[in-house]
Amino acid sequence: MTPAPPLPRWADVFVLPLINLTVALLVCGLIVLALGENPIVAIQVMIKGAFVYPGSLGYTLYYTTNFIFTGLAVAVAAQAMMFNIGGEGQAYIGGLGAGLVALWLAPMAPVVLVIPLAVLAAALFGAVWGLVPGYLQAYRGSHIVITTIMFNFIASAIMVWLLAGTLMQPGQQSPHTAQFAAAGQMPKLHDMLNALSFNVAASPLNLSFLLALAALFGFWVLIWKTRIGYEIRAVGQNPKAAHYAGINVPMVIVFALAVSGACAGLMATNEILGVQHRVVLNFTSGYGFAGIAIALMGRNHPVGIFFASLLFGALYQGGAELDFEFQSITREIVLLIQGMIVLFSGALAYMFSAPLARLLARLTVRPKPAAGEA
């Protein structure tokens, strides 16, 4: 077989991801069919659940917020060609940071002081939990994937120890902290909108969503508009050339992982400051890992990450609806969809690349010779 012609950029950016996503969803549909349910009906139920019912959009965007943060965490590291699969642990530790500030400061300070500080603490704690594996990779040569996996478990052990010990709410038996005072609670968007006399259904959607949008923009600026962003991309694309160019490669790796961890840590602002209002066990519940699917689907680009997060937010919210409508399928099917997406958009991302390129080459007229060959 002759090698396939190169894929046009538009096809690589739009068509291929769409094909991968479609195949992933098709396979999931077949599984639903095998379980004796109608996948088309299931999708209708999920769409209704995600967008149509009152307040459902708020829920969808609330989940979207989590995914934006963890997706960004993976994407920032990926720009430096580092695979951070420690988003789970970084978000968990970020929650600790946010929780500590909210617990201690909220009873005695106003919300405009507590919330910014708690957000900062979440980012900072997450950054530290990302920075250490980054340091170990850059300066000690430890494989970042393995180290971040280990750090997820270490974070989990620390949190169990703290939540079932020092930080446990006095007089309680379940492992979580006391509830934050009102000043430690992220304002809900529906409250704010209602105050402006818009009538919006209640949902957990809170200010963190706007923070997430800002983070997306910040990511774009950082990576494509700044000198350090240039350095991050240079290190990612060719670390030897980066070293030649006078870039401090290990420092850049550590920096990228710190930013990455900070993004993951910010996820806690949505979950802990926005909704739970206390630090609870396992509040990250897989969002960190889902961030990998988000970044893969979104091709490490802010626009892609936003839409991938929206899709996943809709799946999570719509998936909850399945429990009411069906006997055999539940919201857990979302995990399956997520796995299929990671498989087809990630590991098998280029399976359809060559066939698609051949198809396009056959459909289009003979292309002009590539530039630069002359």
Next chain:
Amino acid sequence: MQVDQSNAAPAIELIDIRKSFGPVRANRDVSLRVEAGSIHGIVGENGAGKSTLMNILYGHYLADSGEMHVAGQRVSLRSSADAIGLGIGMVHQHFMLVSNMTVLENVMLGSEGGPLLAAGRRDTLATLRRLADDYGMEVDADAVIADLPVGTRQRVEIIKAIKGGARILILDEPTGVLTPGEADQLFEVLKALKRDGVTVLLITHKLDEIMAITDAVSVMRHGEIVGHRRTAETSPAELARLMVGRDVLLSVDRGQAQPSDILLEVSGLACTSSRGRQVLSDISFDVRSGEIFGIAGVSGNGQTELLEVIAGMRSFEAGSVRLLGETITPDAPKTPAQIRDMRIAHIPEDRHQFGLILSFDASGNAILGYHQSDEYGSGYFLDEAAVTTHCNKLMSAHDVRPDNPALLAKKFSGGNQQKLVIARETDTNPKILIVGQPTRGVDVGAIEFIHKQLLALRDAGCAILLVSAELDEIIGLSDRIMVMNDGRQMGILDSADAGRDRLGTMMAGIADTGVAAS
């Protein structure tokens, strides 16, 4: 020379072999006839398609079209296993050895003699003994590859290739990493194999090796075979002409150098590699403003490391480097960024690995290393318009084609990529320029352009340190020449005194006492 003149079928016959990698046509209509029992050379510049052709012959790549005959039989090779089955063995340019396994394990790999290793081990030991007796290829079967010197590793590779009684042996650039002594030993082995009727295909870009050992030679250029010659009936000059398609300019008209102040001074430099090998020992020289100081030597004799130390990319153990009056020692190192800030530019040996980020566009590459400069942004931010303007300027001044700053670096031809690197590094009007292999893999037209640029810089007062594996380039451009061998300097000559023969002896590791004063 004993060329087999019998009418027996040729050991190998290739007819119209074609092979493309995407848009790159690596082999075009290659036809080749190799007499049985001869040593046949294939020469050509880097990138001429020699390795691709040999990999097709060894079943590693499948040709897109064409016929292949081995010992008169038409064959189709789908894998290396097919080639091995036909009695073809290959010694690759990059050794195919597992460094944490023993010699014995490496030799056994692929012909273990059964599902359990015990039986095959005895047979392989016997083979090793036989080869040691027949060809003097002694190796310690239980030695771990990582502990062996390069020459011995190559011996293991040859043993692997011929252990099963290969009748055809392909060697891809076998002497690139060898000392002259090791190369001589290799040639003795090849001659002994030839006496036993083995056909040897020797791929190289070194003409002296072709003249010394082959019976016949084929020349490749741009993926095509441009000539077949009997070695006895040709000359290095003719082969060189065929290789490059024109008479090699053995002396560029470079005018008289006007050297003045010493800008770069290296004294007593010593450096070990990360694996603990001594790669530089006691190197001392200086380069003046307005001169080109050339470093000659077989690739891999410390030149790469020397350039990296001076550019701040590699730490060193002893000695000092004095740049524009500032001294760098192991205890007081400077980073590549600090050195570049002193207006010291560096054109690295390997533009794909170091000089460029192939997945960035041209404008991204135009500021590589200078991206912190105030010219291309303010504060933490880059100014895209300024970067593009800069890239446009470089492209028109240095004739980079196509002049599209948004085109990815990997889409440019080798010559234009190199021109972009040179443009970037010379645009700042550097006081010192460190250059490695400026014309490697660059087409002829660009070579001349690059040479003229270097000379113009010299005449403008830049101190240029030039490393090249092409002896002619060194002789043609340099005002003084230092020869390196095994990390040591073999002497420094004025270019007027430096003939090919004299430099060749020094490159082989024989020190020259006629050191020129600086």
Next chain:
Amino acid sequence: MSDFAFQFLLTLDATLRVATPLILCAMAGIFSERSGIIDISLEGKLLMGAFVAATIASLSGSVWLGAICAILSCVILALIHGFACITHRGNQVVSGLAINMLASGLTVTVGIALFRQGGQTPPLGNTERFRPVEWWFVDAFDAVPVLGPVYRELISNHNILVYVALIMVPVTALLLYKTRFGLRLRAVGEVPEAVDSAGVSVTWLRYRAVILTGLFCGLAGAYLSTAQGAGFVREMSAGKGYIALAAVIFGNWRPVPVLLACLLFGFLEAASARLQGVDIPLIGEAPTQLMLALPYIMTVLLLAGFVGRSSPPSAIGEPYQK
């Protein structure tokens, strides 16, 4: 026999039980990783194996059929991993993650659809489980001091999979160091080009390695749900696949050191379970969370070169392209 000694003996006994899935998974990991393929999907395969074993055992009443199907399911997952990483040269970490997610999603979804018990299988009866095997003369030896209890608790009275796991260690070592397959496997994880140029198919070799990985993981999964436990519970692998991966790294990809790492990690878990809430003289309350986190901490320290030196297969993680 003193009470402390007896408690210690029981802890060792528990260690063996806890370490069994780790050993099987870690040997599985050795095959894949030695061939050059990172396998973080040990976790997912373990989970899938556990689910299939319990489900089939519950539906068919045969524990053996359950184990066979567990192996088959894990081999299928391993083949997906191989298809992505070997055939399509995809990112091995991403592929592994995908398989972990698929296993999480599939086990729960199918479990709920089949049994309507929130993702669990019904409790398994005696014929649907691997029961402890009592060795000969256990009662007779009881009277012998020290050796008697050791024989009864530590050596006898385990289910067959515990012994299988222990036997698999020398089997892995022999396969790796004394056979043609092992020689090629070790070579392909270091320099795949060398294997290719020796006329051996890199692809087929790596596929065989991942198939072996699936086989061992299937056994480990069957052990979790039909030997150690009496049925499948959601997410019952609970990170054991990752601990096994840590053990592979900690044991430097060599069977016997990896076994020791598994036993050490197993001991930490068994001991922390016993010491939960116990006050230790001088230390105070036993730091059980620390003990549970120790395998991860130790692996991080080893990888960072603070203790010992890690030497992974040099071609690991890199797809092979001619």
